[in-house]
Amino acid sequence: MVLKALTANHAVAxxxxxxxxxxxxAYPITPQTxxxxxxxxxxxxxxxxxxxxxxxxxxxxxxxxxxxxxxxxRAFTATSSHGLLYMHEVLWWTSGARVPVxxxxxxxxxxxxxNIHVEHSDVMDQRDTGWIIxxxxxxxxxxxxxxxxxxxxxxxxVYLPMIVSLDAFILSxxxxxxxxxxxxxxDAWLPSRRQPYVIxxxxxxxxxxIADDADYYMMRYSINAAMEAAKxxxxxxxxxxxxxxxxxxxxxVECYNCDDADYIMVLMGSWAGDAKKASDLLREKGYRVGVMxxxxxxxxxxxxxxxxxxxxxxxxxxxxxxxxxxxxxxFTDVAxxxxxxxxxxxxxxxxxxxxxxxxxxxxxxxxxxSHVEEFGRVYEPLRWHLPPxxxxxxxxxxxx
Amino acid sequence: MSGTxxxxxxPKTYWVAPISYPAPASSGKTGLWxxxxxxxxxxxxxxxxxxxxxxxxxxxxRREDDYVYVDYDYCKGCGICAAVCPTNAIDMVPEGGEx
Amino acid sequence: xxxELRFHGRGGQGAVTAATILARAALLEGKWAQAIPEFGxxxxxxxxxxxxxxxxxxxxxxxxxxxxxxxxxxDYELLKVVDVTKGLKEGGTVILNSPVNxxxxxxxxxxxxxxxxxxxxELNLVVSGWPTVNTAMVGxxxxxxxxxGLESAVKAIEEYFSNPTLGKLNAEAAARSYKELExxxx
Ligand code: SF4
Ligand code: SF4
Numbered sequence: 001m002v003l004k005a006l007t008a009n010h011a012v013a014x015x016x017x018x019x020x021x022x023x024x025x026a027y028p029i030t031p032q033t034x035x036x037x038x039x040x041x042x043x044x045x046x047x048x049x050x051x052x053x054x055x056x057x058x059x060x061x062x063x064x065x066x067x068x069x070x071x072x073x074r075a076f077t078a079t080s081s082h083g084l085l086y087m088h089e090v091l092w093w094t095s096g097a098r099v100p101v102x103x104x105x106x107x108x109x110x111x112x113x114x115n116i117h118v119e120h121s122d123v124m125d126q127r128d129t130g131w132i133i134x135x136x137x138x139x140x141x142x143x144x145x146x147x148x149x150x151x152x153x154x155x156x157x158v159y160l161p162m163i164v165s166l167d168a169f170i171l172s173x174x175x176x177x178x179x180x181x182x183x184x185x186x187d188a189w190l191p192s193r194r195q196p197y198v199i200x201x202x203x204x205x206x207x208x209x210i211a212d213d214a215d216y217y218m219m220r221y222s223i224n225a226a227m228e229a230a231k232x233x234x235x236x237x238x239x240x241x242x243x244x245x246x247x248x249x250x251x252x253v254e255c256y257n258c259d260d261a262d263y264i265m266v267l268m269g270s271w272a273g274d275a276k277k278a279s280d281l282l283r284e285k286g287y288r289v290g291v292m293x294x295x296x297x298x299x300x301x302x303x304x305x306x307x308x309x310x311x312x313x314x315x316x317x318x319x320x321x322x323x324x325x326x327x328x329x330x331f332t333d334v335a336x337x338x339x340x341x342x343x344x345x346x347x348x349x350x351x352x353x354x355x356x357x358x359x360x361x362x363x364x365x366x367x368x369x370s371h372v373e374e375f376g377r378v379y380e381p382l383r384w385h386l387p388p389x390x391x392x393x394x395x396x397x398x399x400x
Numbered sequence: 401m402s403g404t405x406x407x408x409x410x411p412k413t414y415w416v417a418p419i420s421y422p423a424p425a426s427s428g429k430t431g432l433w434x435x436x437x438x439x440x441x442x443x444x445x446x447x448x449x450x451x452x453x454x455x456x457x458x459x460x461x462r463r464e465d466d467y468v469y470v471d472y473d474y475c476k477g478c479g480i481c482a483a484v485c486p487t488n489a490i491d492m493v494p495e496g497g498e499x
Numbered sequence: 500x501x502x503e504l505r506f507h508g509r510g511g512q513g514a515v516t517a518a519t520i521l522a523r524a525a526l527l528e529g530k531w532a533q534a535i536p537e538f539g540x541x542x543x544x545x546x547x548x549x550x551x552x553x554x555x556x557x558x559x560x561x562x563x564x565x566x567x568x569x570x571x572x573x574d575y576e577l578l579k580v581v582d583v584t585k586g587l588k589e590g591g592t593v594i595l596n597s598p599v600n601x602x603x604x605x606x607x608x609x610x611x612x613x614x615x616x617x618x619x620x621e622l623n624l625v626v627s628g629w630p631t632v633n634t635a636m637v638g639x640x641x642x643x644x645x646x647x648g649l650e651s652a653v654k655a656i657e658e659y660f661s662n663p664t665l666g667k668l669n670a671e672a673a674a675r676s677y678k679e680l681e682x683x684x685x
Contacts, residue, residue: 005523005532072406097418098411117538138559157412168538170561175522175534177557193406197419206420218416225414273559353538357562 001246006178008139008171012104012164013038014178015146016076017048018186019102023068023075025053027061029083030116031168032106036078058083062090062103069099070207072198074150078104080168084122085110088129094161095130095223097207100153100195101161103131104146107269108168109352117353118168120269120321124297124329130223132162132230133297135268137254139176142166144247147190148237154194155237157229165297167270168353181245189244227299234296252301254293255308257283261290263369264309266334267318268294271356275318278361289365294330305337314343314372316365318385320350327381335381343378345371349385360385424474430457434477436492438470444489451481451490500530502646503564504551506636507583508573511543513633516659517571518551520637524647524655531557535564546581553646569644572596573615573632578603594643595683596632602683611643612683613676622668622675631669638673642680649677 006014013035016024024043026036042048053064061077069075079087084105094101105126109119123133132152136142142164149162166172199205211219235251242248254272257279258264265275272293282289292308294301309315315338319328326332331346338344345368350356364385372378440451447466459475460468470481482490504521508514518534525532535550550564566586571594577583584593584604593604597612604610619630634656641652653670660666 003526005519005526005534074406156409159411159413167561169536170538173536173538174561175519175532177522177526177531194409195406196408196411196415197417198406198408199419204422206422207418209420211418215416218414219418222414222416226411229413270561274562277560355563355565358560 001179003177004180005175006139006180007034007173007175008136008142008166009034009106009173010038011139011143011178011180012078012146012166013042014180015143016102017042018181018183019076019147019150019190020049020074020187021076022050022073023053023065024050024077025055025061025064025068025075026077026079027055027058027083029058029080031108031172032078032080032083032104034172035104035106039076058086059090062087062094062101065101065103066090066094066097066099069101069195070097070199072193072195072200074193076102076104078106080106081108081110081116081122085125088126091126091129091131091161093208096219098159098196098223098226099161100150100159100193102146102149102153103161103163104142105163105165106168106172107165115352116168118170118270118320119351119353120165120319123163123165124321124323126163127298127329130160130227131298132158132160132227133165134162135165135295135297136167136171137270137272137293139171139174140178140247141249142171143178143180144241144245144249147186148241150193151190151237152230152233154191155230155233156194156196158226158233159196160223160226160230165269170270179245179247185244189241231299231301231303234299249295251304252294252296252299253304253308254295256291256293258290258292258308260288262288262313263316263365264290264292264312264314265316265318265361265365266292266294266309266330267320268297268330269320271318271320271350274356274358275361278358278365281358282362282365287365287369297330297333300333300337302337305334309334309338310341312342314345314368314378316368317344317346318350318356318361318364319346319348322348322351322382331381335379340379343372343376345378345380345383347383347385354387356385429473430476431471431473434475434495436477436479436494437472438475438477438479438481439491439493440468440470441489441491442467444487446487446489448486450484450486454480454484456480500646501554501556501558502552502569502644503567504553504569504571504646505564505567506549506551506571506573507577507581508547508549508633509543509577510545510547512573512629513631514547514549514573517573517633517637518549520634520652520655520659521551521553521640521647523659524637524641524651525553527651527654528647530555530647533558546577567591569640569646570594571636571640573636575599584608592644594636594639594680596636597683600681600683601685603685606684609643610683611639611680613639613680615639615672615676618672618675618679622672624668624672634669635672635676638676639680641673642677649674652677
C-alpha cells in the first residue's frame with residue numbers, strides 16, 4: 001500500500017481515471033472545480049484516454065454525460081451547490097432513463113447570501129430524484145466511494161445513477177493520506193460497464209417520449225424496486241471492496257462505539273470524525289455514547305436504522321441542512337424509521353461552514369441526556385445549535 | 401479492456417423500459433387529424449428537398465429521381481412543407497371539400 | 500504524538516505548498532497528516548493562514564485548528580497586521596522568517612528565527628519578484644520541532660517539484676535553513 005497525500009478532489013479524479021471513464025463533461029464551480037481541472041490535465045497529458053466535453057452550463061454538463069452514458073460510455077461529471085441545483089431537472093432525466101452515471105457532488109452552501117463553505121442542503125435537495133447518494137467522511141472514502149459507485153450504478157439489479165458526496169474544503173481542498181491502488185488492481189475489481197440498453201445513430205430509439213399513465217406509474221415502481229435492491233448491492237460491494245483493497249466501511253451506515261451505547265448521535269459527512277472524538281471524550285466522563293454515520297442517504301437504510309437505534313435511551317440527529325418549515329432532512333428520515341420507539345432530538349448546526357467542534361457535540365449530547373432523564377420520552381424535531389457569535393444574543397432576545 | 405465498451409444486460413429488478421422504438425402507426429393513422437392537405441405541383445418543383453428535410457412527420461417521401469410526394473396516411477397537415485418551399489410548389493388545400 | 504500547526508503567509512507566497520510538503524514528509528515517515536488551506540477567497544498579497552495536523556495515528560477530526568502547538572510565519576511584515584500567537588498553546592513554538600534575527604514575540608513561547616528570504620534569494624528561488632521562502636521554512640520547522648526529519652523534508656520537496664533542478668534548489672533551501680535556524684528573542 002502506497003499512501004499519497006491528496007486533496008479529496010484529486011482523489012476523486014484519480015478514481016475516475018482508474019475506473020477508465022471515457023467521457024467527462026462538467027462546468028466549473030467552487031469548490032468542485034479542481035476535480036475536473038485535474039481530469040482535464042490527465043486527459044491532456046495522455047494519462048487518461050477520455051474525451052472532455054466542454055459545455056456552457058451544468059444543465060448541459062449532465063445532459064452530455066447522460067448522452068455519452070446512454071451511448072455506452074462510462075461517463076462522469078462533478079458539481080456543487082448552485083451548479084447542482086441548475087442540474088436538478090437532468091437528474092430526473094438520468095434516473096428516469098435508468099442509465100448508470102456517476103457524479104461527484106462537493107457539498108456547499110446555497111446563496112444568497114453567497115457562501116462557498118460546507119453545507120448539505122445542495123445534495124439533500126436531490127434525495128427524491130432517484131439517484132443513489134453516498135456520503136464520504138474522509139478523502140480516502142471519497143476515493144473508495146467513487147470507484148464503488150461505478151460498480152453499484154452499473155449493477156443490473158440497480159441501473160441507477162449515483163452521487164458521491166464530499167464536503168466542501170474540509171475534504172475537497174484538504175490534503176490527507178489516500179491509498180491509490182494500481183490500474184491492474186482496479187481492472188481486476190471493476191467489471192466492464194453494463195447497462196440496460198445502448199443508443200446509437202444506427203438505431204431509432206426514443207428516450208423521454210410520452211408513456212401511458214400506467215406504464216409511467218410502473219416505471220416509478222421499478223425505480224423504487226431498484227433502490228431497495230441497491231441496499232444489498234451496497235453491502236456486497238463494500239465487502240468485495242474490502243477483500244480487494246482492505247477497507248470496509250460497514251455498508252449503508254458505519255456505527256462507532258455503538259454496541260453498549262445508551263445514546264447515539266446520527267450524522268453524515270466529515271464532521272462525523274469530530275462526533276467520534278466527542279463520543280470518546282464523553283465515554284471518559286461516563287456517558288455511553290455512540291455515533292451512527294449515515295453513508296447512504298438513498299437508498300435510505302431504514303432496516304439498519306431500526307435495528308441499531310431502537311431501544312436506546314435516546315437518538316440525537318445532527319443535520320448540516322434544513323428543510324425550512326420542517327426540520328433537518330436526516331432527522332425526518334430517522335424519526336420516520338423509529339416511529340416513536342425512542343427519545344429523539346434533531347439539531348441543525350454548522351450551516352454555511354460554521355465550525356462544529358467535538359465540544360459542541362459533547363454539549364449537545366449532555367444537554368439532551370439531562371433532558372431525557374428529566375422528562376422521560378422526548379420528541380424534539382428542531383433545535384438550533386447557534387454559532388457562538390449569535391448564541392448569547394438570541395438567548396437574551398428570547399428570554400426578554 | 402475494462403470500461404471501454406458497454407455490455408447490454410437485462411435488468412434484474414422489475415423493469416419497464418424507459419425507451420421506445422418508433423414505428424409507423426403507433427398512434428393510428430394520424431393523417432385523419434389533418435384539416436388542410438399539402439398538394440405538390442411538380443411542374444414548379446426544383447428538387448431542393450427542403451420540404452423533405454423540414455417535415456416533422458417524415459411524411460414527405462422521396463422518389464428515385466428526387467421528386468417528392470406526400471404520405472397522406474400520416475401527414476398531419478401542419479403546412480411546414482408549404483412554408484419552406486422556395487418556389488411555392490406546395491399549396492395547402494382544405495380537407496373534406498373539393499380536393 | 501499529535502500536533503496542530505498554523506502557517507501565516509501572504510496569498511501567493513506558498514503557505515499551502517509548505518503545509519502540503521509537511522503532509523507528504525509526514526507520510527514518508529509513516530505518520531498521518533492533514534494540510535488544510537484557509538477556506539476563503541484568497542488574493543495575492545493578502546494575509547492568509549494555512550493549517551496542518553500531524554499525528555502517528557489516523558486523524559478523523561475536521562473542525563478548525565484554533566489552538567495550534569506550532570506557528571510558522573513566512574513573512575516578518577505580517578507581525579504588524581496579524582496576531583500570530585492567537586490561540587497558540589502555552590509553551591508553543593513560533594518559527595519566524597526574520598531578516599534581523601530578532602523577534603517581538605513574548606518569551607513565554609519558544610521562538611526561532613531564520614532568514615529564509617536571504618536563503619531563497621541566494622538560491623535564486625524567486626517567482627514573479629517574490630522570494631519563495633516556503634521550502635526554507637519547512638527545513639526550519641523540521642529543525643525547531645522535529646515533527647518531521649530533514650531527510651523526509653528534503654525527499655518530499657524533491658518529489659513535489661516536477662522540475663528536478665527546482666526540486667534540488669528547494670531542497671537545498673530547506674537544508675540551509677535547517678542549519679541556520681537559531682533561537683531568538685527581542
Ligand atoms: S403538411 Fe406537415 S406533415 Fe404534411 S407533409 Fe407537409 S410538413 Fe409534413
Ligand atoms: S421544397 Fe418545393 S421545390 Fe423543394 S423539393 Fe419540396 S416541393 Fe420541390
